[in-house]
Amino acid sequence: MSLKKSGAEIIFCEESYIDTINKIMLKGETSLQKVICMDEVENFDTVRKLIEKGGELIQAGNREYIDTKIDTEKMASIVFTSGTTSLSKAVMLSQKNIISNINGLNKVEKMYSTDTNIAFLPFHHTFGSTGMLFFLSNGTRNVFCDGLRHIQENLKEYKVTVFVCVPLLIEAMYKKIEAGIEKKGKTKLVKIAKVLCKILLKFGIDIRKKVFKEIYDELGGEIRFVISGASSLDKKVAKGFNDFGILAVQGYGLTETAPVLTAENKKVIRYGSIGYPLPGVEIKIDNPNEEGIGEIIAKGPNVMLGYYEDEKATNEVIKDGWFHTGDLAYMDKDGIIFIAGRKKNVIVLKNGKNVYPEEIEVLINNLPYVAESMVYGEEKDDDLLVSVKIVYNKEYVEEKYPNITEEELREIVWKDIKEINTKLPKYKYMKKLVLTDEPMIKTTTQKVKRQEEIKKMKQ
Numbered sequence: 001m002s003l004k005k006s007g008a009e010i011i012f013c014e015e016s017y018i019d020t021i022n023k024i025m026l027k028g029e030t031s032l033q034k035v036i037c038m039d040e041v042e043n044f045d046t047v048r049k050l051i052e053k054g055g056e057l058i059q060a061g062n063r064e065y066i067d068t069k070i071d072t073e074k075m076a077s078i079v080f081t082s083g084t085t086s087l088s089k090a091v092m093l094s095q096k097n098i099i100s101n102i103n104g105l106n107k108v109e110k111m112y113s114t115d116t117n118i119a120f121l122p123f124h125h126t127f128g129s130t131g132m133l134f135f136l137s138n139g140t141r142n143v144f145c146d147g148l149r150h151i152q153e154n155l156k157e158y159k160v161t162v163f164v165c166v167p168l169l170i171e172a173m174y175k176k177i178e179a180g181i182e183k184k185g186k187t188k189l190v191k192i193a194k195v196l197c198k199i200l201l202k203f204g205i206d207i208r209k210k211v212f213k214e215i216y217d218e219l220g221g222e223i224r225f226v227i228s229g230a231s232s233l234d235k236k237v238a239k240g241f242n243d244f245g246i247l248a249v250q251g252y253g254l255t256e257t258a259p260v261l262t263a264e265n266k267k268v269i270r271y272g273s274i275g276y277p278l279p280g281v282e283i284k285i286d287n288p289n290e291e292g293i294g295e296i297i298a299k300g301p302n303v304m305l306g307y308y309e310d311e312k313a314t315n316e317v318i319k320d321g322w323f324h325t326g327d328l329a330y331m332d333k334d335g336i337i338f339i340a341g342r343k344k345n346v347i348v349l350k351n352g353k354n355v356y357p358e359e360i361e362v363l364i365n366n367l368p369y370v371a372e373s374m375v376y377g378e379e380k381d382d383d384l385l386v387s388v389k390i391v392y393n394k395e396y397v398e399e400k401y402p403n404i405t406e407e408e409l410r411e412i413v414w415k416d417i418k419e420i421n422t423k424l425p426k427y428k429y430m431k432k433l434v435l436t437d438e439p440m441i442k443t444t445t446q447k448v449k450r451q452e453e454i455k456k457m458k459q
Contacts, residue, residue: 015038075092076093097302104280110265110266119131119143119144119145125444131227143160151173162226164228169446174240234366239271285337296325328340341357353427355428360428363423369397371391371437387432388432389436391439392435434457
């Protein structure tokens, strides 16, 4: 679908994809004319051959590449959105969009040429690709993860100091650290150490790296900075990392904004927030309700040119120069922004009250056995029932509750849900629980495809 829509004529791929690409080309339904292989394969153009040929042309006096004039306003990249509820849209980004975002990030976050970043995120998402360019602009070394199972050894092997990641992985890392502390019977000791470190910090004395050496060693021994994006990071996790002396900040943005709109940094951390707008970016809360919650709309040099060959969809989101994100938020008195949730995910009850699933999910995800959760509205009579689907961590449950039955586990979980309910207004109470160990359907940036999950449960 993406090949058809983009009209791509050349494709770069590794050897394992060649047969698939050949079948696509034989069908003749795309504009593909050439395959360039990343590996050394006979009878195929390869990256190495291209580099060699380019070098020969330059040696022969060809200056076509060197003298190319770049129009920064023209489309430079088409990036397909991850599509949590519908078909992906083809986002057109210019050089100006991407470079302005990197410049904004460099004014907010401090990176060094001595840093090592580990690339977790795919480059077909702007969070991964712009992030990589941001690190390269600082001379930072970049390494690649061998897979989720190898994260811990990769952090140690490459002496990783920084990384950009989605909350699901960061929260899983933190839960593992907490479980390790609890297993060693050091929970109380760690709490006392955190308080002591906080007191000493007020006098400019930072001993956190020494005090929490075991935790640093678990994360490779050199980690100093974690950037979270794509969805909300649990404030307990953000605070936990910062208490250990590992700077953890949250950013916010979309594919359509190349991607970053707002971010926290070392000087501005407000747990649960997405920080301030980047330099050059304007943010407004559009049409706020009585709670001050409205849609985030943005204007800036990083806002996309539009959706490729889809003027209707472009006009639906860009109005009077403002990009409408579809995300709901409120702004505090200091201008710091807090996400409430996605506009399309809001559960509107018969009494007119709005329930924002994401804010309840943050509380649920604090439970140590929860791998992921989804709050949704289930139709009942002529109203919606606030419901929750929980995916539990099978490994944790088997270790913590050996020989437990499904029904006994359900009782434990339901008791915890009732406890969370007591912290919420009555209209937000969760009244139905779906419990499973089967992972939910997600995008490549680990966002749950809510509509697909709801459809699956109905079936």
